[in-house]
Amino acid sequence: DYSVQYIPQRSLPDKAIDLVDMTAAHLSAQHPVTDKVSLENDLKNAKTEQDQAAAKEDFEKAAxxxxxxxxxxxxxxxxxxxxxKEEVVVKPNDIAQSVERLTGIPVAKMGANDIERFKGIVGRLKGKVIGQNEAVEAVARAVRRNRAGFDEGNRPIGSLLFVGPTGVGKTELAKQLALDMFGSKDAIIRLDMSEYSDLTASSKLIGTSAGYVGYNDNQNTLTE
Structure with a gap:
């Protein structure tokens, strides 16, 4: 569930397996286990040395x-x-902490039961964004539909166009949604569309087309 929700750019089952491997490696580093195999080899060598010393009647070395x-x-x-005694078991919170280290999203602090948490998202957003009930409910419907598993493949959770004069809460609604879902108002990508008035400026968003200078760099705003 964590990999589906917070690492959408990769595919299952690879991202789930990698997340478990990352968590196991982190826990292994935190709980180092003494190398039993090396001790067994040392013991075998010591016994051989004892037998050889006894055979040569070198009793001091044998002792x-x-x-x-x-x-x-x-x-x-x-x-x-x-x-x-120190057998380590990977728990859901350990997975959440791995997601947090990977994405920077404070998942571990948010709790695992998103379904229960998102039931109250409408009330929380309405408490922060005043007078925009229709917009809040549209956002909440899209989020809850996605969290309930009714997403449509690679399509976005929602494409919403907020229209209105300055100060009515368009940007604030986006920030409050980011805060509610990801724990920070800064968890959004803001694009100043005045920068994209040029015909070739779309390459800043989706990258340069094949055959053009900069194609191999594969750098664009939506993936960086």
């Missing part, structure tokens, strides 16, 4: 090797018991 064997056996027992 030192025996002591080393006993130490390694004790350490191996402790490692086995510690590893069992």
């Amino acid at each position: 030192a090797a025996k002591k080393r064997v006993e130490e390694l056996e004790d350490k191996l027992k402790n490692v086995s018991s510690e590893n069992k």
Whole structure:
């Protein structure tokens, strides 16, 4: 669910698997496990050294090797018991934190139950944007429809055109929606359309066409 909601630019199941791998790697780094295999190899070498020293009647070296064997056996027992106690389980909040590290969206603080949270989105937006009930309800319908799973493939969640004079709440509604969904008013991309009056300026949005200078750079506002 997190990968579908917050990493829309990639496809399933790859993005979900990568998210789990990233979380597991992060938890593994936080909870390092002593290398049991290397201890077993050291123990095997110590036993071989003890046997060889005993065969050569080098009892001093054999005694030192025996002591080393006993130490390694004790350490191996402790490692086995510690590893069992420190078994790490990936939890939903761990996945949320990985999404937060990847996207910068404070997902972990928002909670996992989006369906319940979005039930009250109309009231929250109306409390912030006054006198624009129709616009608020249109935005809320689009968001709830998407969160309920009734999205249409690669089509956007909604294409909404807010029209009106300065100060009626067009930009504020977008900012409050970003705050409600992503935890920050800055979680929006604002385009000044006066910059796109030139016929070739569309390349700033969607990139340069094949065969033109800059095509290989593949840089544009919508993907950067």
